[in-house]
Amino acid sequence: MSDFQTLMKEIETKYQQKWEETRLFESEVDQNKEKFYLIWAYPGVSGYLHIGHIRGYSYLDMIARYKRMRGYNVLFPVGVHASGLPTVGFSLKVKNKEESTINYLLENNCPPELIPRLADPLVAVEYFSKKYISSWKRYGYTCDERYFINTITPEYQKFIQWQFKKLQDLNLLITKPHYAPWCPVDGPIAVDPSETDISEGGDAEQLEFIIVKFKADWIEDKTFFVTGTLRPETVYGVTNIWLNPNETYSLVQMDDEKWIVSQTCANCMKLGDQRKIIDTFEGDAFIGKSVTNIASNLEIPILPGEFVEVDIATGVVMSVPAHAPFDWIALEDIQKSDTKIGKVARNIKPISIIDSPLGKLSAQETCKKYEIQSQQEVEKLKLATEEVYRIEFHKGTISVEEFSGRNISDAKEEITDKLMERGIFASYRIQEFSKKVICRCGNKVSIRMIPEQWFIRYSDKKLKRSTRTYSKSMVFHPIQYKTSFNGIIDWYEDRACARQGKWLGTPLPQDKNWIIEPISDSTLYPIFYIVARYVNSGEITTEELTEEFFDYIFLGEGNPDTISKNLKIDIEKLLEIKRAVDYWYPLDLNLGGKEHQTVHFPVFVMNHIAILKPTFWPKEIFVNYWVVQKDVANIAQVTKLSKSKGGAKPIQDYIVDGIRLYFAHSKSAHLDVEWNTHTMEIYNKHLNKIYDLIVRIYEKLDDKNIGSEYSELDLFLQSKIYRTIQDITKMFDESLNFRKISQEIYYTIYRTLIHYLNRNGNNADLLREVIVKWISLMTPFTPYLAEEFWSMMGLGGFVSNSEWPIVDENQISDVVEEKEEYLLDVIADINKILKMMDIKKINTIEIVITSKWKEFILNAYRSSPENLISEIMKENQIREHSKLASQYAKKLLKNKENIPYSFDRTTEFDIIQDARNYIETVTNTTVKVVFFEETESPKRNQAEPFRPAIYVY
Numbered sequence: 001m002s003d004f005q006t007l008m009k010e011i012e013t014k015y016q017q018k019w020e021e022t023r024l025f026e027s028e029v030d031q032n033k034e035k036f037y038l039i040w041a042y043p044g045v046s047g048y049l050h051i052g053h054i055r056g057y058s059y060l061d062m063i064a065r066y067k068r069m070r071g072y073n074v075l076f077p078v079g080v081h082a083s084g085l086p087t088v089g090f091s092l093k094v095k096n097k098e099e100s101t102i103n104y105l106l107e108n109n110c111p112p113e114l115i116p117r118l119a120d121p122l123v124a125v126e127y128f129s130k131k132y133i134s135s136w137k138r139y140g141y142t143c144d145e146r147y148f149i150n151t152i153t154p155e156y157q158k159f160i161q162w163q164f165k166k167l168q169d170l171n172l173l174i175t176k177p178h179y180a181p182w183c184p185v186d187g188p189i190a191v192d193p194s195e196t197d198i199s200e201g202g203d204a205e206q207l208e209f210i211i212v213k214f215k216a217d218w219i220e221d222k223t224f225f226v227t228g229t230l231r232p233e234t235v236y237g238v239t240n241i242w243l244n245p246n247e248t249y250s251l252v253q254m255d256d257e258k259w260i261v262s263q264t265c266a267n268c269m270k271l272g273d274q275r276k277i278i279d280t281f282e283g284d285a286f287i288g289k290s291v292t293n294i295a296s297n298l299e300i301p302i303l304p305g306e307f308v309e310v311d312i313a314t315g316v317v318m319s320v321p322a323h324a325p326f327d328w329i330a331l332e333d334i335q336k337s338d339t340k341i342g343k344v345a346r347n348i349k350p351i352s353i354i355d356s357p358l359g360k361l362s363a364q365e366t367c368k369k370y371e372i373q374s375q376q377e378v379e380k381l382k383l384a385t386e387e388v389y390r391i392e393f394h395k396g397t398i399s400v401e402e403f404s405g406r407n408i409s410d411a412k413e414e415i416t417d418k419l420m421e422r423g424i425f426a427s428y429r430i431q432e433f434s435k436k437v438i439c440r441c442g443n444k445v446s447i448r449m450i451p452e453q454w455f456i457r458y459s460d461k462k463l464k465r466s467t468r469t470y471s472k473s474m475v476f477h478p479i480q481y482k483t484s485f486n487g488i489i490d491w492y493e494d495r496a497c498a499r500q501g502k503w504l505g506t507p508l509p510q511d512k513n514w515i516i517e518p519i520s521d522s523t524l525y526p527i528f529y530i531v532a533r534y535v536n537s538g539e540i541t542t543e544e545l546t547e548e549f550f551d552y553i554f555l556g557e558g559n560p561d562t563i564s565k566n567l568k569i570d571i572e573k574l575l576e577i578k579r580a581v582d583y584w585y586p587l588d589l590n591l592g593g594k595e596h597q598t599v600h601f602p603v604f605v606m607n608h609i610a611i612l613k614p615t616f617w618p619k620e621i622f623v624n625y626w627v628v629q630k631d632v633a634n635i636a637q638v639t640k641l642s643k644s645k646g647g648a649k650p651i652q653d654y655i656v657d658g659i660r661l662y663f664a665h666s667k668s669a670h671l672d673v674e675w676n677t678h679t680m681e682i683y684n685k686h687l688n689k690i691y692d693l694i695v696r697i698y699e700k701l702d703d704k705n706i707g708s709e710y711s712e713l714d715l716f717l718q719s720k721i722y723r724t725i726q727d728i729t730k731m732f733d734e735s736l737n738f739r740k741i742s743q744e745i746y747y748t749i750y751r752t753l754i755h756y757l758n759r760n761g762n763n764a765d766l767l768r769e770v771i772v773k774w775i776s777l778m779t780p781f782t783p784y785l786a787e788e789f790w791s792m793m794g795l796g797g798f799v800s801n802s803e804w805p806i807v808d809e810n811q812i813s814d815v816v817e818e819k820e821e822y823l824l825d826v827i828a829d830i831n832k833i834l835k836m837m838d839i840k841k842i843n844t845i846e847i848v849i850t851s852k853w854k855e856f857i858l859n860a861y862r863s864s865p866e867n868l869i870s871e872i873m874k875e876n877q878i879r880e881h882s883k884l885a886s887q888y889a890k891k892l893l894k895n896k897e898n899i900p901y902s903f904d905r906t907t908e909f910d911i912i913q914d915a916r917n918y919i920e921t922v923t924n925t926t927v928k929v930v931f932f933e934e935t936e937s938p939k940r941n942q943a944e945p946f947r948p949a950i951y952v953y
Contacts (some may be wrong), residue, residue, distance in 0.1 A: 004688040008655045008784065015787045016137055024801060025076070026143040029583045033073040037584045038064060039526050039599060041592035042079040042149075044196055044518070045128045046086035046440070048108050049135045051675060055184050055663045056624035059738060060591045060662065061141045063622075066732050068142065069804040075584050077147030077529040078136060080129050083505035084518035085186055085197045087121045087128075089440025093805075095119035107895055121504055125152065139656050140783045142800070144668020147533045151521060155535045157506040158545040159528045160521045164497075164509055165547060166611045167456060172463070172680075173510070178453035178496055179206070179431040182446050183439040187501025191437055191445065193595035196518045198445065201437030202595070206447065209313045210416060211426035214241060214300070215292040216260070223251075223258040225291050227303070228313025231389070231407055232416045234320045235295045235424070237353040240345075240692060242305030242317040242330070245284035249315070250277050260286075268446055288341060293481040294424045298353070301344050305330060308374055313430055321363060322350035325384040327364035329375050354408065356396035362388045373397065451613045454514055455494040458606055466609050467602075474605075475620040477736055478670040481597060489601050495520065495603065519599060523607035526587045527554060527616070530580050533782070544569050553578055554612065579623055586615065591622040597926075622736065625672045657782035658684040664781050665742040687785060690750060694771060701764050714763045716820040717756045719813045721770045722758075724749060726807045728777060735883050738781075745777045754823065759918050768793070773805040818901045825900075826912060826948060830923060833950055844926045845919070848940045848949040849909045851932035852879045854888055858899065858945045861892045868893060901946050905931070908946065925952075 001009075019025065025326040039486070040060045043053060051815040068074045094115065095889045105115050109129075118124045133145050149156055166172045181191045189197035189203060209228030212235055216223045225241060243249065250266035252259045253276040266277050283304075290299045307330065310315050317808035319327040334345045352360035359365050366384040375381070396408045402418075403411045419425045431447035460465075468486045472697050498514035506521055508514040531553065534540045544567045551557040552574070564571040586608075592600055601621055602619050608617050662683045710718065723746050731741050753770070761767075772793060779786040779799050790799035830845060860872050869889050872878045896903070913929045914921070920927045943949035 002688075004685075004691065005655055005684065007439075008657065008687075011784050011788050012138065012140075012656055013127065015140075015784055018787075019798070019800070020137070020149045020392070020398065022798075025144055026146065027073065027075045027144050029580050030073045031583065033071065035075065035584055036064075036067040036072040036588050037075045037526070037530070037586075038594055039077065039587065039591070041590075041596060042081045042151075042522070043132065044084070044086040044527075045080050045082045045125050046090045047104065047128070047676055051659070052627040054139060054659060055627050055669075055673070056591055056593060057136070057139065057141060058660045058663050059622065059624055059669055059736075060589075061139075061143075062660075062738060063589065063732075063736065064142050065783065065800065066804070068800070069776065069779065069802060070921050071803070074142070075147070075529075076141075076143045077149070077532075078133070078141075078143045078145060079147075079525070079529065080125065080132060080151070081196075081518060081522055082125045082129075082150055082152045083516070083521050084503055085189060087124050087504060088186070088502055089199070089442075091121040091124050092441055094124075095704070122152075125504075126152065139660070145174065145565065146536060147529045148536060149388045149525065149529055149532045151506075151518075151525070152504045154542045155532065155545055156525075156528065156612040158542060159525075159531070160164060160502070160506040160516060161509040162545075162547050162550040163524050163607070163611065164516065167607075168510060170610055172457045172460060172610060172916050173497075174455050174457050174494070175452045176455060176494075178448050179208075180292065180450050180496060180499075181206075181433075181437065181455060182448040183441065183443050183501070185441045185443050186439055188496070188499040189439060189445060189501075190496075190499075190517055190519060191433070192518070192519070192599045194593075194599045195595070195637045197440060199438050199440055199442075199443070201435055203435075204437050205434040207434055208433050209430040209432065211314070211428060211430060212238075212256075212318060213259075213294065213424060213426060214296055214318070215240075216289075217258075217292075218257045219251075220254060220258065224260070225286075225316050226259045226261060226314050226426065227316045227318040228432075228542055228806035229318060231320075231323075232419065232425065233398060233412050234323055235318070235419065236294070237320045237322050237351040238293050238296070238300060238318045239321055239331075239348045239351055240300045241291060242304045242319055242327075243283045243302055244306055244308040244310055244315070245282075245287055245304040246306060247283045247308070247310045247315065249281050249283055249286070251279040251281070252277055254426075254431055255352060257324065259314075260316065262310035265314045272400045288344065294422075295419060301348070302332075303334060303341060313432060315494055320351075321348070322352045322361050323354055323388060324387060325372065325381050326375070327369050328367055329372060329381065351398050353398060353665060354392050354396045355399055356392045358388060358391055361859060362392060376842045387558065399622055421739075428588055453496050454498040454508060454511070456520060457494050458603065459494050463606055463610055464492070467606050470614075470617055474618070477609050477620075477622040481621070481623055484597070485602070487528060488598055488686040489606075492602050492606075516579050519603060522600065526590070526618075527585055527612070530584050531577060533580075534573075534577055540569060549574075553581055554616075556613070586705065587618045589620040589622060590618060591624060594625045597623055622669075624669050628672045628674050654680065655684055655687075657785050658687055660781055661687065661742060661746060664738040665746065666739075667734075668739050668943060681767050686746065687782065690746065691785065693750065693753065694774075695765055695792070697757075697771060698792055703762075703766060705762050708763060710763065710766070711761075712816065712819070713759055714754060714766050715763070715813060715816045717752065717761060717763075717770060718766060718811050719817050720752050720820075721749065721773055722807055722809070722811045723772065723817065725777065725805045726809070729804070729807065742781055745774070745781065748773055749777070754818075758922065759915070775799055776802060776805050798887050815902070819903065819907070822901055822903075822908070822946060823911055823915050825946075826950075827922070829947075830919070830950055834923065837952065842925055842952050844928060844953055845923060845926045846930060846935065846939075846951040846953075847912055848935055848937055848943045848944045848951065849905050849912075849929070849931045850948065851881075852905070853881055853885060854932075854943070855905050857885060857889050858892070861889070862899065865893060871951070888944065899946070905945065908948070912948070 019420065040057055042259050043049065064074050064076045102115060118127060129150060138145055164173060180188045183189050191198055191201065193202045195202035207230060208231040208232060212227045212229055213224040216225055227241060248263040249260055251262045252261060254264050254274065263280055264274065286302050287304045289302050291302060293300050308315065316343065320876035321327040321331045331345060331348060334342060350361055356362055366388050367426060370380045370384050372380045372384060392583065393408050397409060398404065398406050398411055403415060416425060420427060437445040467489050470484055497517060498508045499517050500514055503515040505515040508516055546567060548558060548563055549567060552560060552563050560574055561569060590604065590820065605618060658680060662680050666679060728741050728744055731737050744861060775786050775789045776799060783800060786799045857872055861868055869886060872885065872889060909929060909931065916927045916929060932943050937951045939949040939951040
């Protein structure tokens, strides 16, 4: 650990204690101040917070600190989302004494004697809640823990049950059959990008397989080999079916029919509870037999396919070699065999049933295109399959007589319905995931049908219409999300809102055998933070949180005197809570990760609109993207940083201000950022430079000029700091572009001060003023350094509680700034040239200021670019340089030059001449400044207005 890191750890500890002792960030209702209420998506409880959490949390604290300094009364509450399976899964690992989990706890300094107790999920929630609060304080977050909520406490459950009663009153709570993700241990769970209940597979799609029946009357009547397909329209082109000869298959009774499926399919819940397993067979017992394709009325053979995965759909695969690349290649392979089965296969001819731009035998054509020779070329086959399916669905027409000429995209559903009516397709369908999904408990998740599942009816047309209309007035970061939000609302359907199983959470008031799932119990929670403060302090009890209480506090319904008497709650306290809710609500800003764009934010807005009055509807949403890491299995890919995926670094390893600046500046908040400890160290070193600079300036302030008149250089520094404050304030208020804001604070101001000092700037009054303003600007991003600097400067109180710098527009001067900016540009050009040359051989730098005739052309271009060349050629001085003049004029017109400066070439000369000694010092050369007309330098024709030629020798 470096000396600076050691110093920063001491500073962090010092101000954490001071902030807590002074209760600096506690929030109370103040009717004389405008409020600002903001939250982040509270974390699930499955382990310690890590670097991935800190990114979004830091953004929110930057906003909270800025708003507080702008004079807002800021409410920033925190809580934990203990609902669902994350804590249950974690505690199960502790109970099973999983080595990696025990080591993880010990590495994070968990007391060894406490670890066995964490096998109880309730103990784990309590333990990690305290750890989270401690971490939030350490990272300098200005949250008020008095408002803390935990989603499995009795008071929170009372609130959620009230919410679900309101949903039922609005006819937005229903039951219906549902295919649900199912864990064999935990029962129904949610599978979505938030991965609240799962450790793997949050982006898995839920696929629906149509069951196709192939008649096998040679076994007995009403017996079928059944396959699952995603392309039911291709059943007319089936030439054979594939079985895995090395796997076991089962004969299953399904109502009055018998189905042959893989043993894996029969044993799981895919076919529902009504299935009855009658017998089992080895797959090779059926190879060479025939079945009837009822759709085409053709006898087709059963062929061996070791590629058949028996855990996908039914484990029986129908073969459509004309339109399925995998089937084409598999059939080609088996046709090469000299066996009896090879002879059978050679009699099979592909049956084309779809015309498309790929031709009648699309599978053959795409296999040729991708140069696929065998079944082992799986990745190529996947690409070919994707291409065939996409083009045939969107551009293909079916050639089967009954539907001839119809587009596949239009006819698919009709084909499915008609073949189901004829008994070729089963009415039952199989639901599966597109990829492996693993529950938090470690078991594989499948899909099963639940007859009476509870749903929140987000398909309600009126609710959708109201949400779309209101969202137009909301602010979204990034702005692109505003466009996509309404599209998400359009396709959002009813959400299964409760589960049966070993969940933590709130019992559904309509049926307490069900537990409300985590997304559905986290939509209105921002409003409960306000009430939680009074529960936490003991000013009201859980028993007083009745439907009558919430109706009054949140909806304004009922008589407060009557409610006070009924609940035996002090009338003044009841009115105080009501005033607090009315003061703090609506929520001004909700921040969450990018996974919440389709999972949380839509239902967050819809529940507010459905239940609360319009004045309580939320105002602003901020989406922060992920911290990612290299995938251990595939170094070319990156994955979200998380505990469940490994690699999540504990937060105590880093300097707080360094990591806050890392996330603010390294990338846009709306792009994934790959975690890199080397880059992290670069930010630490830059903060160290800033620390050294401010200490150096502070220690020499008494040696500087005090009360002296401002020089041109002083006026530049003064104008620059006020313009920077103006730009930063605008970005905070309008775009929340943390990357650009932090660039201005930590790099632009730093370079400006270095330049000022190197130019021998020494105005003590001005330097003190600039440093104080700079410290204030740093506060939202690096609060610990800012507090230390504030104290060093002898300023009272805390910078965290000071006012944001006010812009004095009278001190901003374009003229003053552009002169110094011009000088900086020239020096930058000189440095670029010197880097490409052997400095030891350079004695002189000649800076050539542009010619009179180029300045004339520029002024003509500024006045009227139309007919520029013909107009300037009327002048004798231009005609003397006609070729070069024409080239320069064309360059201006082609590039539509935005001229950066407004002064003339004489001023150019004076600026560089006045700074000649400074340039000589920084370049260790002799500097000559000349006009174009005064030199024969070979570089002089390169000189243009504001781009002097630089000749070194």
